[in-house]
Amino acid sequence: MDMKAYLIDDRFWKNKMEVVRTKMIPYQWKALNDLVEDAAPSHCVKNFRIAAGMEKGDFQGCVFQDSDLAKWLEAVGYTLAWKKDRELEQMADEVIAVIEKAQQPDGYLDTYYIINGLEKRWTNLRDNHELYCAGHMIEAGIAYYLGTGKHTLLDVVKRLADCIDRTFGPEEGKIHAYPGHEIIEMALVRLYEATGEIRYLHLAKYFIDERGKEPLYFREEGEKYENPFYWENSLFQYQYYQAGKPVREQKTAEGHAVRAVYLYSGMTDVARIMEDDSLMEAVETLWDDVTKRQMYITGAIGSSEYGESFTFDYDLPNDTVYGETCASIGLVFWAKRMLEKELSGQYADVMERALYNGCISGMSIDGTRFFYVNPLEADPEASRKDQRRKHVETSRWRWYDCACCPPNLARLIMSIGNYVCSVREDAIAFHLYVGGRVQTPFTDTQIRVESQMPWGGTTKLIIEKAKNSHYLEKFTVALRIPGWCRKWKAEVNGEEVTDLPRNGYLYLERKWKDQDEIRLECSMQVERNYASPMVKYDIGKTAVSRGPFIYCLEEADNGKGLTRISLPSDSLFEMTEGNLETGELDLKAEGMQMLAEGWEACLYRTKRPTKYEKKHLRFIPYYLWNNRGEGEMTVWVQETACDRAKE
Structure with missing residues (x-):
């Protein structure tokens, strides 16, 4: 569905989006430009200016610092699709011009290596995040194009993707490898869907299929380039990167939680589009392991501070939990993709649980302070005096040296319309009940949604046909019956629906006319x-x-x-x-x-x-x-x- 198709006008989410647009995004722009007092400097924009030859200096910050700006730009793209903001758009256009200038003639784009020496690029895929940064920049280019119609950043990321495609793959002369931190996989699928260029889809599948094959690339890479391997003698070894065995052989979620769910999201995309049954079977096995044995009740995942990782089934401590905000966000990405695979309430239930709890807990009400870790039990004295709980934050931070979570949360909130509903053949399915209007792909038809959720249980959907349109088109409206709902009642034009839900969704098939009204009442008990x-x-x-x-x-x-x-x-x-x-x-x-x-x-x-x-x-x-x-x-x-x- 087009990212502009759902126009949010909802008491809960509209407020959150306004906070992101007016407070969070401007605040993060200051942080990315090192203008926030008493906050860790980012160096992010400065690195791009140095790489573009506009300033002199050394690279500073985390090796993956480029990704913070990419996520910020993606959030801006979604914001401008929702509401025009000339000042914000001008700000983004100016920094996009810097990014374009920093890009190398062959399409390569990563400020760490542009500044420190291009001869070293692609020599530490395991740890130095080139493909991770590229994935985020690709997502930003697509979102900004769809939000504004401007293609400068989209052209940049297409050249970047082409550079990666020339470098990696099964062909002789290419590097037979994969990233240490996943996200390039689902980014390439999105680029394929945006451009129709099949090469990007095939490259995503290559990265997934190549992962974990013997001989292990990360072992050979470390020996070739003498890269010390931090996890060599740990419990994780190569499964820290989900690279210890081929993905189809992985039965339990292991290693770094964010990397894992980003990988699983890409696997789900590729399996669905390419109808890869064995890959889909692996995804479903991993989904069951994560959501039925390794997920907190808040939708947080990744229980251990050591490696920001999964540990083992049912190991869910509340006071030493890690539960990174980005991990819950990644779980939302994955759940949405599972819904695209199959319309099943279990996926929407997890998506909703993570959204309303494990994700938005990562920001303060005013959008200027952030949690990286999301505990289920907190004691300030324990966090100050116990090394085992030092990572458990009892007060949100203004910014981080590793600031992956704040812009990630911004892009999620501003794209919430993408998670509310989806179109499947001749049906439109509502996964979340969020007030607004959705333009359907059915002739001259939009649906207005008026919802009391998340605080109340009543939702109305009004079919709106174009003026003077008497055309009746038969299509299905599928309504999710939330897993937390014990009693529900549905009506169409005041007549009670007696059909029963299938797999968590109630299917209403009609020839719809203007002002037909669907009413869903879900009990919302404590x-x-x-x-x-x-x-x-x-x-x-x-x-x-x-x-x-x-x-x-x-x-x-x-x-x-x-x-x-x-x-x-x-x-x-x-x-x-x-x-x-x-x-x-x-x-x-x-x-x-x-x-x-x-x-x-x-x-x-x-x-x-x-x-x-x-x-x-x-x-x-x-x-x-x-x-x-x-x-x-x-x-x-x-x-x-x-x-x-x-x-």
Whole structure:
């Protein structure tokens, strides 16, 4: 579907997009130009100016620093597709001119090697991110072209892709290799879809098929160029890069979580388009492993700080979790592609869970502070004094030396219309319920969406035909029944629908006329969630949810000692208006807190603690935590049996 097809006009997402457009993108532009006080310098734009011969100096920053500007430009492209902004467009055009000037005659584009010596390029694919930066720049070129109609950056990235295509592949004389950090695969598929050039699709498939073949390229590369291998003696070895074995032989998600889900997204694209059954089987196996054994209830993935990685099934600690924002974003990318493969509610449920929890938790309300790590339990003292929890941030940062997450989140939010619905043959399927208008591919037809979600459960879809159009076209509207919905009711023009959902979607096939109205009511009850007994960290605990949101306790409402709080199994919840965002609904409940009174003089004793006090608890949506200062937070809460509550 065209990225301009869904015009967002929604209380929740429109507000988020306005924050990104007016606060987050301008703020990030300052950060990329090293103009934010008390924030880590980026050097990103300066590196491009040096590479273009416009300034003198050395390359500074991470080796993949180019990707931050690429993601920022992609976010700008989506923004301009949604709402025109002359100042922002001029800003982007000027830096695109710098990028074009930095590009080499053969199409190569990577400031690290342009500045440090082109003779060294392609000598450390494992660690130096050339193809990763190229992938992000390709995504930016496509988005900016589709958002503005301007093709300068698109032409740049086509020349870059052609350079890569001349360099890599199965043919004699080319490098038989693949990237250490994936994303080029799904970027090349998007470029194929934007241009129709089949070479780009074949190159994406090559990178996927070549990965992990013996002899392992990264082993040979390290020996040839004497690149020390950091992970050689680690638990990961080459699976840190998902390169220890061919992708079709990989049954569990391993290694760096962001790299993994970027790879799986590209694999899904290629498998679907090229009808590669064995590749699709591998993707489905990996999906089950990630979402059924290695995913947090917030949609966070990658439980270990060591390598920002997956570990093993059911290993989901809450207080040492990594849960990088980019990893949840990558999970959304993957879920969307799985939906394109098959219209199944399980994929949309995961996409929604990650979007509303693990992703948007990565930014403050005002869009100027960011989380890299997204814990499910936080204690500022532990983060300050325990090396094992040093990475667990209890306050968002203004910027990072490695600032991959902030611009990644910006491009996701500004492209939210791409995730709301999709067209399949003679059907339009709605995965998320977001207010706005969608221009369908069906004759003279658009659909206006009015939705109370994510705070309320009612959505109306109004069919709108062009004026004076009496043409009736038969097509299907497929409505997702969310996994969190226990009761639902659908009507067409006031007449109740009796059909049952298939695979999580309700299919309404009609010859539609102007002003036909579909109404979907989804119950949005407060629920307690329980983890598998295999997740040892959550035994005896519950997590509270309502609709797409996971809720948490925060010190600002409930005081210190959150791990001593318990929720009786018969406690009822009351919805109450929040004060952090428009429409926000917090939850109140009666709980208890174990007292430490009498334990000052002893650490252990044979009598169990029996002193509790009643506690009025307030739960807020998880994504909103840490917007009122630093403090404790927890998602999972001890649950107490009714009889214990009466002691």
